[in-house]
Amino acid sequence: MKISLLIITFFLTSLSFGQYNEVIYDEENDLHHIQIVQLDNDLLSPSKIISIKTPIVFTSFAFGWKIDQEISPKDILIHYRVHKPKQGWTEWKEDEAYISPNETRWQMYQTDLLFGLDEGVHDSIEFYYEIPDGVICTGVYLILQDLSPQLNQPIIRDDSEGIILPDRACPALPTMIPRSTWCGSYSACKNPTYTPTYISATHTVIHHGASPDSYTDGAAVVRSYWNYHVNTNGWSDIGYNYLFDKSGNMYVGRYNPSLPNKDVKAAHAGSANSKSIGLNYLGNSDASGTAPTTAQNNKCCQFMAWWYNYKGFDPTSSASILCQDNVTRTKPRICGHRDVNPGGTTCPGNTLYALLPSLRTNTKQIIEACEAPPPQIFLSSNHNIICEGQSTTLNASGANTYNWSHSLGSGASKTVTPTTTTTYTVTGTGSNGATNTATITITVNPKPNISIYATKNSICKGDTTIIFATGGDSYLWSHNLGAQPIATIMPEISTTYFATATNSFNCSNVDSISIIVNQPPNISINAQPSTICQGDTAIITATGAHHYYWSSNANNDIISVSPNISTSYIVTGYSYEGCSSSVSIAIIVKPIPPKPIIIITNNSPFILMSTSSIGNQWYLNDNPISGATDQTYIVNENGNYFTIVTIDGCSSLPSNQITINNVGINDYTDEEILVYPNPAQNIIYIQSSKPINEVMIINNLGQIVAHYSETGIIDINQLAD
Known part of the structure; x- marks a missing residue:
């Protein structure tokens, strides 16, 4: 005690x-x-x-x-x-x-x-x-x-032996971790040389390891047990037939070449070893860190359900067994170590020992559940035929849990996207643990292999190109281009066009093509000057393009023109991409006035007259006479006279020239005309033997500045200086 x-x-x-x-x-x-x-x-x-x-x-x-x-x-x-x-x-x-x-x-x-x-x-x-x-x-x-x-030694699985997989029986043999995995580097553990003793076991004796209170590596604990039992105690092998860690892993213990259909004698309960197998819960079942877990209990019950069903024993029954004190007693088939070693141990600890009744009941329930018929599995999909790239949802019913092929995991519903026609299998497990399967084939039809081409992938604004699609049986274009395989387009800006191709399986695929639209150059044009006279020259300059071509057949950005009449000049500019635009400018040509003709219309005084009624400029000795712009000019000085007509800024050729060399008041002395004083300040007096009918005063520009009738006394005070 x-x-x-x-x-x-x-x-x-x-x-x-x-x-x-x-x-x-x-x-x-x-x-x-x-x-x-x-x-x-x-x-x-x-x-x-x-x-x-x-x-x-x-x-x-x-x-x-x-x-x-x-x-x-x-x-x-x-x-x-x-x-x-x-x-x-x-x-x-x-x-x-x-x-x-x-x-x-x-x-x-x-x-x-x-x-x-x-x-x-x-x-x-x-x-x-x-x-x-x-x-x-x-x-x-x-x-x-x-x-x-050997701590943290990576687990190396020998696939030739592998983890012992569950069979398809019900109850199923649970997955076990073989010795080749947990033995680590101990070759004597992996390859025992002793000959095991086979027994006809009637009981399963539950143990706990009593220690440790906490662990993270179950395989390391199992390996420590083996080392203690073999290398310290001198036993031939680990003392337990099977071991269970808190994560629900089950380890093959004692060497058993006929696993799982035969049992071998282990070293866990003295005299009771001949009629029992030892099942060990790793660690101290009475410690909080290693108390029996749900995963541990479930795995142990699953194994015992398989074992008792295989043996044909009722796991809740009792049977006689030779105990460690060499006394035969009737004990529950699922018993604790203390049951077969009365007074000799408290194993498997109070906590685990108290769970033995529920372990017996749970084990029997697993067996009884397998006696019911397997579930009928129903498997359907929302689409049995899909196109490549599409998904469909598989739905299973009729069981409690499901496990899918193709690594889809568990659950009643799975969404799949197969790339080829695929058959899926679901294994359903009923409430009794029995299983059944169902299959469904999802047919995957190919998508059309659509390709889109264009006669020109890069165009200038205003140009057209043709796009056409191949690979399908029917097509539908974006941008309202219709359903024909070929479309002529003239996009304003760079645009991506899509075509949806559909094949005979009614599967669709989409492709696209981008048409690059190059904008025309933005050309500016100006002329200096834009209005000229006949015979003059204008300079026209174009900017905004890479190169130019003029309607006058020039190909520079600057041209010089001398049109005889008003003319529009058109320049076409080209961008680097070869896109063009045209602008024009008008050169206004004003006519040259006709060459005027001048004549003498009066000799006293001399009066010259131009054939042009407007635009005259009179010249004396090649110098313009200031203010002499009338059609007529009264000569008051000897010299060479001509006129040039300028209309709207354009000047004619000089007129014919007339030479005047006999202008002067002394020329009239034979008429007995006397004019005095000379020079005059206020009054000019004119005396003549003849009546004076008219007097005109003309300045040096030939302009009449005063006019008098029938008088010989001329008051000049009112005249400008």
């Missing part, structure tokens, strides 16, 4: 720092390091806390005692805690011896394999133990094993 730690502390002596006086076993290789050390004799007293910095680091350990009397292993209680570098000490834990001297080559009582915080490396142990009164311990041993070289 276990005693709580609170009561025991009243009997504990002071803390002792342990020493070991002999290493009785030391095995080290690339895979592990195992040491068995005997502690100093003065540390043999029970209830004394012993603290030891272990001679090697360890990943798991066990305690051993040399006791001459024969007692039950359960009578030895061990209290311990373990130190992990950088993480500290575990809580104090309690366990009991598990192995009798006749079960190990060291001929001593031993605990089962123990762990610290996890399956990792630790370096110190503190412990004390209790034994019944009157029992004398002659030696305390610490068994250390370091499997750290």
